[in-house]
Amino acid sequence: MTISAPDTIYRVETRTRTSTIAGLVGIVLILVLFAAPAFASRGLIQDLFFILTMLTLAQFWNLLAGYGGLVSVGQQAFVGIGAYALFAAVILWGLDPVPAILLGGVAALVLAVPFGFFAFRLQGAYFAIGTWVLAEVVRLIVAQWRAVGGGTGTSLPRTATENIIFTDQIAALFDVRASAARDILAYWLALVLAILTIGGIYWLLRSKRGLGLAAVRDNPQAARSVGVDAQRVKWFVFLTAALGTGLTGALIYMQKARISPDAAFSLNDWTAYVIFIVVIGGIGTIEGPIVGVLIFFLLQTLLAQYGAWYLMILGLIGIGVMLLAPRGLWGSFSDRTGIQLFPIRRRLMGGPLTIKTPSREE
């Protein structure tokens, strides 16, 4: 422990060559996706909408569980409440569905406050079960709400769906029918939401707040002892995930235009599949859910016709990945190759560290 010259100059790097290339490819991909309605079929646009919304849900669940250590099995509560807020705003107050999506996000945020108040009293597996129970409670309460269809659900009125803003212009631009124009609008909104989500989460993880988040996940007691407000960090992550999940839920049901409590608060559709996506892709990485959602979509396309077998195969694949590649497919790939598309490591360079540049993460 010799005292070396204090004037050794160090610097901190995050970016890697792969990440720079990935950034450029990402920009091209985003441009292509925005232009997709010009050349893609309506079916493909609907598939892409599904992929993008599931990806957004998975990113927020990954933020909660992979970065915040909060394994919630109750995120369907925020999908459902966001969707129902949109339906209520359109049916009861005559709002246009697009601004009503924002209201869905706000409703989820408001619900998250009492939800978190109760759930944060529990830790680990108890937290997971607690969130599930709370989500069921929310579903049962919403099912009593007669004005939006009670237990059987309802549809968006034709007058509302036929007059959504921008659809006329989109229909004229691509020379398609109004229903196809609505799909294109929903797709673009899903694309914007997914980009903002991934960009926002990446920005968060590279900020000081992201460091605090990782510290709380790794060791809450030690985090408090170095001045991190662990409780505030947890709340921040939980509220952010609720807002994003609520917005996505509202968007999904704007596109579906039909809602019921069982569908909107479905544990399978909005949490179990999302966990599957994150776990097989790689928890605790931004790339993981992207890989996971593509595999999930592929499996669904290939196997959905087999009903119960499809679910069993999903389960088996989930178990297989957990046993053979516990860090998920992207996690294993990244461990082996050192490739990271969204690097967040703060690597110290300079002084004695310039000699051996670590080419791969340990």
Added chain:
Amino acid sequence: MSIISLDSVCKSFGALKVADAITFEVREGEALGIIGPNGAGKSTLFNLITGNIAADSGTVHFLGEDVTRQSAMQRCLNGIGRSFQIPQPFGKMTVFENLLVAGSFGQGKSERAVEQAAADILDRTGLIGRANTVADSLSLLERKRLELARALATAPRLLLLDEIAGGLTEGECSQLVGTIKDIHATGTTIIWIEHVLHALTSVVERLLVLDFGKVIAVGEPAGIMARPQVREIYLGIEV
């Protein structure tokens, strides 16, 4: 002026009294050693000072302010830094990132503002070569060094060290003593729990002996070690 003072601090775990009316104070810039047999309540005493556990009764004053009700986070921001007896690294983060968290949050500064200081601390504690290594893959010795380095990164005015010399070789131990002397020389107040007595007594000005949650004796090391009561309850073996 006293930097930290405890007045009749009590703490029980069920029927077990782990802190029994503990009263003492430490002057700013002093180095105090704490000794006592296993289970005497030494680490509990640290937890009471840092706020990791709350006292049942009594008060803790830091820099003249009553901090008894403050959280561990708040006390860290006020200037109390600590190492844990069993290393508690942020396992999935690198060594350097461990220090970045401690520096930026513990001092309420930006990452940019603390990165150079964090690198310098790694240099001083012999961890610079491991800066970009994930903390989970460190050896025990390196983890102990990381405990010290991370506590230093919060720029504490009072530094609590919990058995950081245990299991070191002679050479490593004297290096560690050198580092701690340097830290002390910059004016940082130190309270150090240690079983390796010769390391402890080469740094501290006073010793405090703890047994069954009670303060048995406080004073200048040679005098303390000469007391028959201390020799009997603590040493048993000759130094």
